[in-house]
Amino acid sequence: MLKLYNFERSPFGWKTRLVLAEKNIPYESIEPRNKMEDPGFARLNPFRLTPALELEDGRTLYESTVINEYLEEIHPHPPMLPRDPYERARVRMLEDTSDQYVYSAVRGLAMSQFEFSPPYLIRRKPETVDHRTLEESRAKVHEHLARLDSELSGRTWFGGTFSLADAALAPPLTGMLRLLGILPDQRYPNILAWTRRIAERPSYLASAPKQPLSIKES
Numbered sequence: 118m119l120k121l122y123n124f125e126r127s128p129f130g131w132k133t134r135l136v137l138a139e140k141n142i143p144y145e146s147i148e149p150r151n152k153m154e155d156p157g158f159a160r161l162n163p164f165r166l167t168p169a170l171e172l173e174d175g176r177t178l179y180e181s182t183v184i185n186e187y188l189e190e191i192h193p194h195p196p197m198l199p200r201d202p203y204e205r206a207r208v209r210m211l212e213d214t215s216d217q218y219v220y221s222a223v224r225g226l227a228m229s230q231f232e233f234s235p236p237y238l239i240r241r242k243p244e245t246v247d248h249r250t251l252e253e254s255r256a257k258v259h260e261h262l263a264r265l266d267s268e269l270s271g272r273t274w275f276g277g278t279f280s281l282a283d284a285a286l287a288p289p290l291t292g293m294l295r296l297l298g299i300l301p302d303q304r305y306p307n308i309l310a311w312t313r314r315i316a317e318r319p320s321y322l323a324s325a326p327k328q329p330l331s332i333k334e335s
Contacts, residue, residue: 119144122152122161123168125326126235128220128288129181130168134324135284136185140192182212185281197281204277211268211275211282215289219261223289225254226297237333238296258294262305265290269307273314287315296330 121137121144123130137144152158152165161169162179169179170187178184189197198205229251231238265286268275275282291312294300301309315321 118173120147120171121145121168122147122149122158122171124148124235125328126330127167128292129216131288131292131324131326132285133168133170133181133184133188135287135320136188136197136281138320138323139197139279139284140188140195142188142192182216182281182285185212185284189281195279197276197279197284199276199278199280208276208280208282211265212285215282215285218257219265219286219289222254222257222261223293223297225250226258226299227293229254230297231332232335234333236328236330238330239333240335242335255299258299262294262299262302262308266305266307269311272307274311279318283311283315287321291315291321292326292329296332 119137119142121130121133123133123146125131125148134146149155149158149167152167158169159165161171161177164179166179168181168184169177170184171177178187185197198208227233227238229247231240233239265275274280275286290300290308301312303309
């Protein structure tokens with residue numbers, strides 16, 4: 118059986134769990150302990166980051182995008198990439214830019230206001246809030262949301278059908294941005310409708326954190 122080393126509230130672990138659930142692939146979920154010090158975990162990923170996927174023969178993969186592409190190749194049904202070459206590239210662009218840019222902006226928005234102490238975001242004292250990063254990140258988040266809302270125009274899912282891009286965007290759009298009060302927002306009606314649809318999807322319900330992050334006042 119596949120073994121997925123991940124943390125429940127990690128958006129990247131959630132992203133991969135969602136693909137595993139969508140494709141109905143059995144796996145064992147393992148939360149690493151002391152991954153920065155454990156030499157065994159370094160064998161799974163020399164960068165000591167999650168998620169890492171251990172195959173049945175002991176070989177390993179890391180980086181959520183790479184793992185999800187691998188799962189798509191070995192379990193092509195249901196397909197999570199379109200057949201058309203351009204549309205396949207478009208889904209990959211959405212997934213890649215989400216990881217590189219959307220998460221960066223969301224992280225800046227969160228960490229400028231809160232300390233990260235799972236399962237909580239602990240609100241910083243007013244004098245320690247990084248207001249410059251907060252406002253810059255807020256502006257970037259809304260730029261990304263406007264772009265993503267336009268990507269959904271005339272589409273049920275980011276990939277037309279449920280895709281690797283939808284799996285990648287589920288954690289920020291239904292998790293952290295809702296927690297931070299950025300979403301829902303009537304300025305983004307396509308995202309609002311998409312959020313309602315994905316919240317009812319069995320793979321989403323199976324993969325979402327059982328105890329999501331919550332805000333704790335300092």
